[in-house]
Amino acid sequence: MVMSMTGYGRSIMHIDDADITVEIRSVNNRFADISVRIPRSLTYCEDKIKNELLKQVNRGKIDVFVSYQKPYGEQIDIQPNISAARGYYQALKTIDEQLGTRTEVNAGMLSRFSDVFVVTREVPDEEKVWSEIRQVLLAAAENFNEMRSAEGKRMADDVLGKISNVEALVENIERTSEPRVEAYRAKLFEKLSTILESTDIDEKRILEEAAIYADRTAVDEETVRLRSHIKQFREIVSAGGPIGRKLDFLVQEINREINTIGSKASDLEITGYVVDLKSEVEKIREQIQNIE
Secondary structure (H helix, E strand, O other), X not given: XXXXXXXXXXXXXXXXXXXXXXXXXXXXXXXXXXXXXXXXXXXXXXXXXXXXXXXXXXXXXXXXXXXXXXXXXXXXXXXXXXXXXXXXXXHXXXXXXXXXXXXXXXXHHHOOOHHHEEEEEOOOOHHHHHHHHHHHHHHHHHXXXXXXXXXXXXXXXXXXXXXXXXXXXXXXXXXXXXXXXXXXXXXXXXXXXXXXXXXXXOHHHHHHHHHHHHHHHOOHHHHHHHXXXXXXXXXXXXXXXOOHHHHHHHHHHHHHHHHHHHHHOOOHHHHHHHHHHHHHHHHHHHHHOOEO
């Protein structure tokens, strides 16, 4: 299966007393680069999220957004520290006695001292919280991969269509180049005959010139390699998986052969096919930049 590097997935669930939302979005990138935005209290889940996604994603710039909310917020237990309150109360009374002042000491005044109350915050069960987030993450990843798969199929169909166009142009070059040597030999013979006003021309010399011309302009080796690359291209796409880098390398090889044909071409028709080939291969190259 061919996968696109661009995708989006989202999942929202209510598990126990928590409302959890996970969003995943990605764009093209040479490597797998995962960024996680998550509440500070849950940062211990960040590496777990990355490792979970790396099982499913090979390349791409991936942003993950996690929201974890409870309707009643954080559970906090507050108990009075009677011993500390009594100590403050006695201290205030002693001040009054020593200074001859009168202070109205009540619970409100004593509450200003921070250690009069003992505050205990709920300690979350990290494994339980991660299990809940993972459940939502996997659901979001499934939606994310469905979108990437659908887009990947469209791209695979597109590049396979374009590689067929490349193959047709290669066939045109082969068909056009085959009679060129014989045509060159005949043309050379005609020119020499006109110049020398005689048909008594050294046939061996003509054949030698034609052979040199053929060696300099023959593109059969390049077209054979192009056909091999085209076959490999189709096999790679059919195999699926993380194929973007393989296709990118293969397109470079295809371009190399096309450039060699272009440098040998002495015929306007073949030159036109080379221009069309370069255009078609560039379209393929642009498309495969989106393939994982």
